[in-house]
Amino acid sequence: MRRLEGRLAVVTGAANGIGRASALRFAAEGANLAILDLEAEGLAATADSARAAGAKVLTITGDCTDEALVADAFKRIYAEAGFIDILMNNVGQSARERASEFYASSSEVWRFVLNVSLMSTLIASRQVVPAMREAGRGKIVNVASNAGMAGEIGLSEYAAAKMGVIGFTRSLARELAPFKVNVNAICPGVTRTRVLEKISDEILDGIRKSIPLGFFAEPEDIAAAVAFLASDDARYMTGQSMVVDGGRWMV
Numbered sequence: 001m002r003r004l005e006g007r008l009a010v011v012t013g014a015a016n017g018i019g020r021a022s023a024l025r026f027a028a029e030g031a032n033l034a035i036l037d038l039e040a041e042g043l044a045a046t047a048d049s050a051r052a053a054g055a056k057v058l059t060i061t062g063d064c065t066d067e068a069l070v071a072d073a074f075k076r077i078y079a080e081a082g083f084i085d086i087l088m089n090n091v092g093q094s095a096r097e098r099a100s101e102f103y104a105s106s107s108e109v110w111r112f113v114l115n116v117s118l119m120s121t122l123i124a125s126r127q128v129v130p131a132m133r134e135a136g137r138g139k140i141v142n143v144a145s146n147a148g149m150a151g152e153i154g155l156s157e158y159a160a161a162k163m164g165v166i167g168f169t170r171s172l173a174r175e176l177a178p179f180k181v182n183v184n185a186i187c188p189g190v191t192r193t194r195v196l197e198k199i200s201d202e203i204l205d206g207i208r209k210s211i212p213l214g215f216f217a218e219p220e221d222i223a224a225a226v227a228f229l230a231s232d233d234a235r236y237m238t239g240q241s242m243v244v245d246g247g248r249w250m251v
Contacts, residue, residue: 005029026055169184186225
């Protein structure tokens, strides 16, 4: 189904993984795209695939935690592509190789994770909210994580950031509901992206056994749920946190 025919979707962190899969799903659903990422090569590859699916694509390379850069990027999007119907705030990152239990963690890591995984969402959302309010329409989909709900050991700052995304989603949804703007969050579980390449098979096997469905998500599994939230099929949903994790965390 081409549920997003003619709409403009902005996706941050679109060079790889869930962001790339979601951008391509939006294109398959008929949307045009403006995509942002630090990684120019991956961003270009996403753009090529989206154009092959028939989408018009504007690419912007830059750091989504840089408020001035993001503000300029969105001004360019509005000028060159028009009204933004959909914003997907996908940028986010855990501490990865610097992850540790909280007693051994550092404030430098906390600030990095909070900046990338929470502040980037606020910064990008601030660029579209005034226009969506005025137009009386729009969809914002924020990428959170089931890590915040589950409280994973060694991910305290990431869990805090992603629960911050959920809290922000709920507050903004209430603010924008009178203007018929839907704001929801997607909470992926372990997804088969390049991050898994850095985790040992032993640890991955243990995580897999904790998932009732018994397998990891593909980025396309998350993208399917994102496309639903961005479509009119979800017009009566706002302020929700949709968990897509194979049953590991059941709400």
